[in-house]
Amino acid sequence: MATVSLEQIRKVYPNGHVGVEEASFAIKDGELLVLVGPSGCGKTTLLRMIAGLESISSGTLRIDGHVVNDVAPKDRDVAMVFQNYALYPHMTVAENLGFGLQLRGKPKDEIARRVHDAARLLELEHRLDARPAALSGGQRQRVALGRALVREPKVFLLDEPLSNLDAKLRLNMRVELARLHRQLGTTTIYVTHDQVEAMTLGERIVVLDGGRIQQIDTPMNLYLRPANLFVAGFLGSPAMNLLRGKLHRENGWQLILPNAAFFPLGALPAQGTAVETWNGREIVLGVRPEDLQPIEPHAAALEAQVEVIEPVGNEVFLNLRFGDQRIVSRVSPQQIPASSGSLHLGFHSDRLHFFDAESGARIA
Numbered sequence: 001m002a003t004v005s006l007e008q009i010r011k012v013y014p015n016g017h018v019g020v021e022e023a024s025f026a027i028k029d030g031e032l033l034v035l036v037g038p039s040g041c042g043k044t045t046l047l048r049m050i051a052g053l054e055s056i057s058s059g060t061l062r063i064d065g066h067v068v069n070d071v072a073p074k075d076r077d078v079a080m081v082f083q084n085y086a087l088y089p090h091m092t093v094a095e096n097l098g099f100g101l102q103l104r105g106k107p108k109d110e111i112a113r114r115v116h117d118a119a120r121l122l123e124l125e126h127r128l129d130a131r132p133a134a135l136s137g138g139q140r141q142r143v144a145l146g147r148a149l150v151r152e153p154k155v156f157l158l159d160e161p162l163s164n165l166d167a168k169l170r171l172n173m174r175v176e177l178a179r180l181h182r183q184l185g186t187t188t189i190y191v192t193h194d195q196v197e198a199m200t201l202g203e204r205i206v207v208l209d210g211g212r213i214q215q216i217d218t219p220m221n222l223y224l225r226p227a228n229l230f231v232a233g234f235l236g237s238p239a240m241n242l243l244r245g246k247l248h249r250e251n252g253w254q255l256i257l258p259n260a261a262f263f264p265l266g267a268l269p270a271q272g273t274a275v276e277t278w279n280g281r282e283i284v285l286g287v288r289p290e291d292l293q294p295i296e297p298h299a300a301a302l303e304a305q306v307e308v309i310e311p312v313g314n315e316v317f318l319n320l321r322f323g324d325q326r327i328v329s330r331v332s333p334q335q336i337p338a339s340s341g342s343l344h345l346g347f348h349s350d351r352l353h354f355f356d357a358e359s360g361a362r363i364a
Contacts, residue, residue, distance in 0.1 A: 005063075022212075036206070037207060160191055
């Protein structure tokens with residue numbers, strides 16, 4: 001196990017494109033840290049720089065306190081699992097698992113021991129004599145993981161390892177990965193564009209966009225206190241409702257929307273002090289779908305038109321129109337309204353989020 005430290009890591013390509021801009025964070029010994037963001041945000045580039053597969057333009061990378069900027073990938077004691085399984089089709093599972101150790105000149109008895117231990121851990125013991133073509137997608141992914149496990153590296157690097165699996169297999173493998181990490185305790189850096197994977201696997205999450213780190217925090221802190229509009233809109237499914245308008249205080253707070261509709265905000269007990277200086281200025285209001293709930297009509301209620309109802313089993317998504325804005329409410333199946341008409345909604349004022357309309361930063 002090891003610590004990994006990045007200090008102002010930067011990647012600039014020959015054409016001038018900046019892939020990663022001054023990334024700085026530290027991964028604790030035994031931590032599972034997730035890099036998440038949309039395609040092209042720099043997360044895989046960052047992982048490949050840690051692995052030594054991409055050169056570092058500037059900054060310092062340390063593994064266990066040692067600077068490894070110019071250390072060859074094979075000498076960094078890291079193991080990487082790629083998006084594609086990259087298994088040797090002519091080799092059995094056992095041969096695929098042990099091939100890397102064979103190349104390193106490890107004794108046969110040690111290779112056999114490590115292969116057996118990895119196969120037992122990944123429940124592949126009964127498939128050791130099979131070739132990749134005879135395996136399911138989930139089993140192939142486990143072989144790819146096992147090939148990294150037998151190395152017994154200081155750091156695991158996983159680059160979207162579940163993206164080729166169907167939804168059910170992804171769920172099963174996600175649980176297996178979490179179980180493996182608890183058992184092994186190896187420092188792990190996991191790249192994904194899937195926010196559900198990020199939220200369920202990561203002890204901490206690094207959110208990236210456009211090569212820049214937007215926020216680093218625990219999954220729930222990211223969800224409950226997003227640092228900016230990008231994080232607020234990226235994490236959460238359905239996404240946070242974001243309404244742009246002018247904040248106005250008159251018999252309680254209101255958000256005046258561009259079409260002259262207003263969103264009644266009430267007394268704002270928790271954020272009143274923080275937003276006081278924003279009276280009369282443009283902001284972006286954020287409210288999570290689960291915090292927008294149907295209520296009995298009254299003066300402070302928000303009235304919206306029901307457009308589309310999406311029942312997904314244990315919950316229902318209500319797609320609504322409020323003025324020119326589209327908003328979503330997440331409710332229980334017992335709260336399904338009529339398929340058309342208006343609906344009155346209420347919310348807890350201490351669960352509202354406020355952002356600077358210009359910079360996108362959270363108003364705290």
